[in-house]
Amino acid sequence: MEELVIASNNKGKIREIKAMINNLSLLSLNDIGFTDEIAEPYDTFNENAAVKAETVHKYSGKNVFADDSGICVPALGGKPGVHSAYYAGLPRDNERNLEKLIEDMRDKEDRSAYYKAIICLVWNGQTYYFEGECHGTLATQKTGTGGFGYDPIFIPEGYSHTFGELSQEVKNKLSHRGVAVRKMVEFIKQQIGA
Ligand code: IMP
Numbered sequence: 001m002e003e004l005v006i007a008s009n010n011k012g013k014i015r016e017i018k019a020m021i022n023n024l025s026l027l028s029l030n031d032i033g034f035t036d037e038i039a040e041p042y043d044t045f046n047e048n049a050a051v052k053a054e055t056v057h058k059y060s061g062k063n064v065f066a067d068d069s070g071i072c073v074p075a076l077g078g079k080p081g082v083h084s085a086y087y088a089g090l091p092r093d094n095e096r097n098l099e100k101l102i103e104d105m106r107d108k109e110d111r112s113a114y115y116k117a118i119i120c121l122v123w124n125g126q127t128y129y130f131e132g133e134c135h136g137t138l139a140t141q142k143t144g145t146g147g148f149g150y151d152p153i154f155i156p157e158g159y160s161h162t163f164g165e166l167s168q169e170v171k172n173k174l175s176h177r178g179v180a181v182r183k184m185v186e187f188i189k190q191q192i193g194a
Helices: 011-018 045-060 081-086 094-104 168-174 175-194
Strands: 003-006 023-025 063-070 112-125 126-138 152-154
Touching: 003 011, 011 168, 011 175, 045 063, 045 112, 045 126, 063 081, 063 126, 081 094, 112 175, 126 175, 168 175
Parallel strands: 003 023, 003 063
Antiparallel strands: 063 112, 112 126, 126 152
């Protein structure tokens, strides 16, 4: 079976991605012995995804993909966006980020938001990008314990519950990462003739 490394240490993400890919042997950074934290210094999802994928490719020589993702809120001028992981500052803390977003949205009428994911894939030495978005609205209070990050307040379009309450299966079907991962999997299937 073809091997593919996921350039991430985020357990929530790895769990979600593993559930979406069947016919590839997925390796985590732990599996390949890569222990460094890779900085995400850029202001675009593409550049941050690329630096992660390329760093791990140089280390391992294997096919690898990285995603960079975040939540974009029009009422906040697009923030937290590419800085979603550090919205409440360092050290990176999902719970504090969520509390800050709830607070920053307290008096906002426009509660629309969308998650965005960019995947950078290094496949046989070539670099490819895949994109996914998931649109919805932000609840004023958190509900549910599923997913991770901002999920307890994110209500996807067409639903009345947050990603914190909806099942992992539903989230994978709708999510930005699900859309991008499926595009990548289709591409890889073509490449390997699966
Ligand atoms: P990065 O892609 O590792 O830089 O981090 C993305 C950050 O965006 C996460 O730490 C979360 O704060 C947020 N995020 C991205 N995708 C999701 C998601 O599916 N649910 C909740 N939060 C997410």
